[in-house]
Amino acid sequence: MSELTLVQAVNRGLQQAMRADPDVVLLGEDIGVNGGVFRATEGLQKEFGADRVIDTPLSETGIVGTAIGMALYGLKPVPEIQFQDFIYPAFDQIVSELAKFRYRSGGQYPCHVVLRAPYGGGIKGGLYHSQSAEAYFAHTSGLKVVIPSTPADAKGLLLSAIHDEDPVLFFEPKRIYRAVTGEVPDGDVRVPIGTASIVRDGTDVSLFAYGAMIPPTLKAAESLESEGISAEVIDLRTLSPLDEKAVLTSVEKTGRAVIVHEAPRFCGYGAELAAILAEKAFFSLKAPIQRVTGWDTPFPYALEHLYLPNAERIVHAARSTARAG
Amino acid sequence: MAEASTTPEASPRTPAEDLSPDQLRAAYRLMVLARSVDERCLALQRQGRIGFYAPLQGQEAAQVGCAWALRPEDWIFPAYREIAVALVRGVPLQAIIDQFYGNAEDEVKGRQMPNHFGYRQFRFVTASSPVGTQITQAVGTAMAAKMRKEPIVTISFFGDGTTSSNDFHAGLNFAGVFQAPSIFFIQNNQWAISLPRERQTRSATLAEKAQAYGIAGVVVDGMDLSAVYRVVREARERALSGGGPTLIEAQVYRLGPHSTSDDPKRYRTEAELAEWKGRDPIARMKQQLLSSGDLTEAQDQEYWGEAREQLASVIKHAESVPPVAPSTLFEDLFARPTPALEEQRAELERLLSEGVVKP
Numbered sequence: 226m227s228e229l230t231l232v233q234a235v236n237r238g239l240q241q242a243m244r245a246d247p248d249v250v251l252l253g254e255d256i257g258v259n260g261g262v263f264r265a266t267e268g269l270q271k272e273f274g275a276d277r278v279i280d281t282p283l284s285e286t287g288i289v290g291t292a293i294g295m296a297l298y299g300l301k302p303v304p305e306i307q308f309q310d311f312i313y314p315a316f317d318q319i320v321s322e323l324a325k326f327r328y329r330s331g332g333q334y335p336c337h338v339v340l341r342a343p344y345g346g347g348i349k350g351g352l353y354h355s356q357s358a359e360a361y362f363a364h365t366s367g368l369k370v371v372i373p374s375t376p377a378d379a380k381g382l383l384l385s386a387i388h389d390e391d392p393v394l395f396f397e398p399k400r401i402y403r404a405v406t407g408e409v410p411d412g413d414v415r416v417p418i419g420t421a422s423i424v425r426d427g428t429d430v431s432l433f434a435y436g437a438m439i440p441p442t443l444k445a446a447e448s449l450e451s452e453g454i455s456a457e458v459i460d461l462r463t464l465s466p467l468d469e470k471a472v473l474t475s476v477e478k479t480g481r482a483v484i485v486h487e488a489p490r491f492c493g494y495g496a497e498l499a500a501i502l503a504e505k506a507f508f509s510l511k512a513p514i515q516r517v518t519g520w521d522t523p524f525p526y527a528l529e530h531l532y533l534p535n536a537e538r539i540v541h542a543a544r545s546t547a548r549a550g
Numbered sequence: 551m552a553e554a555s556t557t558p559e560a561s562p563r564t565p566a567e568d569l570s571p572d573q574l575r576a577a578y579r580l581m582v583l584a585r586s587v588d589e590r591c592l593a594l595q596r597q598g599r600i601g602f603y604a605p606l607q608g609q610e611a612a613q614v615g616c617a618w619a620l621r622p623e624d625w626i627f628p629a630y631r632e633i634a635v636a637l638v639r640g641v642p643l644q645a646i647i648d649q650f651y652g653n654a655e656d657e658v659k660g661r662q663m664p665n666h667f668g669y670r671q672f673r674f675v676t677a678s679s680p681v682g683t684q685i686t687q688a689v690g691t692a693m694a695a696k697m698r699k700e701p702i703v704t705i706s707f708f709g710d711g712t713t714s715s716n717d718f719h720a721g722l723n724f725a726g727v728f729q730a731p732s733i734f735f736i737q738n739n740q741w742a743i744s745l746p747r748e749r750q751t752r753s754a755t756l757a758e759k760a761q762a763y764g765i766a767g768v769v770v771d772g773m774d775l776s777a778v779y780r781v782v783r784e785a786r787e788r789a790l791s792g793g794g795p796t797l798i799e800a801q802v803y804r805l806g807p808h809s810t811s812d813d814p815k816r817y818r819t820e821a822e823l824a825e826w827k828g829r830d831p832i833a834r835m836k837q838q839l840l841s842s843g844d845l846t847e848a849q850d851q852e853y854w855g856e857a858r859e860q861l862a863s864v865i866k867h868a869e870s871v872p873p874v875a876p877s878t879l880f881e882d883l884f885a886r887p888t889p890a891l892e893e894q895r896a897e898l899e900r901l902l903s904e905g906v907v908k909p
Contacts, residue, residue: 250697276697282727287686287720294690294704297675298625300697302690314716321680322687330668330676331658332882367883390885419888466888 229409232402234376235265235341238383239303241413243273246301249387252279253288253305262307263343263402285315289340293322296338301387309344309396310356323392324367339386343399344372345437345487346519346533351526357436357488357519362394363465363497369393370464371418374439376407378462381416389418398437405440419463421471427457430543431475433498434485435461438534442485445539454547464494472498473506480511481546485534490518512549515542565619565783569776571844577618577638577775578835578845579853581610584634585832586857587643588806591650591664594865595810600650604665606631608773608805609737611831614638615778616735616800619786620705625673625691627684627706630665631737632677635707639672644864653871659881660874682708682715685734689721692730692795703789705733705782711742713759714750722797726763731789733782734797737772739804740826744817757799765795772800773831805830876902876909 229237243249251266257280260267270278281288285306292302306312312319319340326336346355363370369391373379379397386393424439425446434442439460446456457475461467476482482502484495495516502514517534525532569577584606591603606613609631617638620626628635636646645657649667652660657669658676668676675684688706695702712718713736725732736756740747753759760767766788770781778800785796803826807814814823839845880887880895887895901907 279728282720282723284720284723286716287724290683290686290717290720291690291693291724294687294692295694296690297687298691298694298698300694317680317716318683318686321678322683325678326676327884328882329658329661329666329678330670330882331656331661333657333668333670334676335885369884466890469889 230403234380238380242387249301289315289318303339306342309342310353341395344396347400355524372436385415400437421468422460425458427455429455430481431479438485441536444536476506477509483515485517489521582853583857604809605806608803611775612772612800615775616782619782625704627688647864647868651868681712682717685717685721689725692732703731710738722763725795729794732795733785736799743808760797767797772802
């Protein structure tokens with residue numbers, strides 16, 4: 226066990242995978258000599274060489290396109306997009322190519338790329354260093370979308386992603402890259418993709434969240450407890466494929482659901498969760514589902530504290546759900 | 551998939567400097583086959599027997615000459631017009647026609663429109679419709695091969711319009727920076743659907759764009775098979791000897807429409823078409839082989855005849871094969887289907903068994 230921050234755990238996960246398998250290569254902007262702008266790849270070029278930790282020209286479509294070519298050949302590329310906000314030039318490569326290669330070739334060409342990108346707000350990054358764009362990719366069939374919230378999950382899920390056979394988008398909550406430390410198992414200890422985690426048991430209301438929304442959601446659950454409301458907190462960890470069983474089981478128990486994410490509400494990931502609950506847990510629900518999300522605006526700079534869901538907003542929503550019905 | 555009869559004979563590691571008379575005749579025979587596929591498939595589409603077709607007429611010499619200069623271990627990243635390239639590579643005509651029909655024997659399981667085929671065993675990567683995406687991918691594969699020290703090249707095929715795309719820039723730039731053993735083969739057929747070549751770029755040639763990336767750029771007469779063969783062969787040698795990538799502009803002409811959904815009369819003149827028809831690569835190659843005594847009129851007739859027969863037979867077979875099974879709709883998205891996909895597969899089966907939708 227080691228006591229690590231989330232970004233250190235990402236680094237250890239990459240190191241572990243690269244030591245075990247010479248086919249694992251990293252590529253991206255400023256990831257080599259500089260160790261990444263968030264230091265996620267610190268020290269890796271020194272250990273594995275410039276052939277395996279590749280500083281690329283400044284082009285996201287170039288990074289993802291070449292990573293796809295490497296994967297077709299049999300390497301296991303782990304490209305980094307410096308900020309998720311800059312992923313859009315690679316959208317065509319991700320959505321038209323990466324997600325569809327296996328399918329469009331009738332299974333001839335698996336395309337195993339693990340695309341890492343820090344996402345989310347709360348770092349005074351304004352419109353273009355704060356976005357939470359997971360819904361675009363969760364909507365795209367053929368991609369797996371993973372978002373860890375703890376150091377142990379960051380390493381364990383990243384190792385699972387690198388050992389997967391399908392394309393995985395691995396979005397890292399940069400706001401909590403260094404906010405907390407946690408015990409992380411040494412070695413090749415994996416956390417399976419496609420399983421949610423119940424981080425707090427409860428009986429009155431289910432709070433669903435992921436990534437950087439887990440800390441305020443846990444804080445909200447504590448505060449609700451002092452009011453006599455027992456909240457269950459589910460960390461989804463994998464958005465696609467969703468651990469639907471965990472979601473339904475929780476709501477069948479509590480009958481009430483609050484969904485938290487920092488992305489805008491309209492067509493956000495919460496819309497899908499709410500639809501699944503309406504379709505499959507309708508008769509367990511005792512009150513309308515609530516969503517606590519970013520607003521349907523771009524991510525603001527000066528007013529980011531009003532944009533990001535916090536514990537108070539989550540408590541407010543959970544309270545009204547608990548009182549309803 | 552059956553071994554093809556059209557594969558170029560086993561050649562030394564580096565293709566010979568010039569094609570022998572026998573090879574030229576074999577290349578011409580493939581050009582005749584490609585042209586015959588074109589004519590037949592345009593008709594099949596008009597008859598409603600296949601859904602779509604994108605012809606390659608006018609580009610046969612460029613495609614066959616280029617593919618002939620490659621080795622079977624080189625990776626091909628096609629666009630959606632590279633039928634002659636696939637034939638040179640040895641892809642059986644039956645496999646190509648099965649793809650056009652999207653039948654149960656189609657290698658890509660009926661998932662894509664005609665022309666979007668791919669055959670892993672021939673290192674012929676499955677095509678997509680967005681233009682240019684294959685360029686950066688080909689560079690990535692070349693970088694990987696270089697890393698593993700495998701002496702192969704990758705080649706991407708695309709048209710004049712694609713030189714305006716993001717991935718053209720990104721791909722050439724990455725290839726230059728990393729000295730990737732990759733060849734970029736533009737078939738400048740003068741038209742990107744309705745837009746003429748000069749509306750894509752102010753550059754005098756497309757090949758000169760190579761200069762800005764610090765890589766080699768070559769213009770070649772794409773109607774001349776031997777000339778194309780030579781420049782591709784040289785580009786391959788350059789890539790493998792550490793000389794870096796090459797951008798090749800083969801100047802050709804799209805004698806047909808962009809696709810069966812296109813009517814070129816709306817944007818180009820009959821006079822222009824007539825002028826280029828006078829430079830038809832097939833007529834030119836035939837004339838060349840006749841005058842050198844390497845082809846007789848009788849052989850030529852034989853080639854057209856055998857192409858017709860071969861096509862009739864593969865089309866007959868393709869039409870006798872049942873369509874892809876409905877359950878295949880959910881295959882190959884992931885290595886193993888997710889619970890949600892299994893659920894949807896069951897839902898479709900229910901709808902089919904209840905007669906709500908017809909197979």
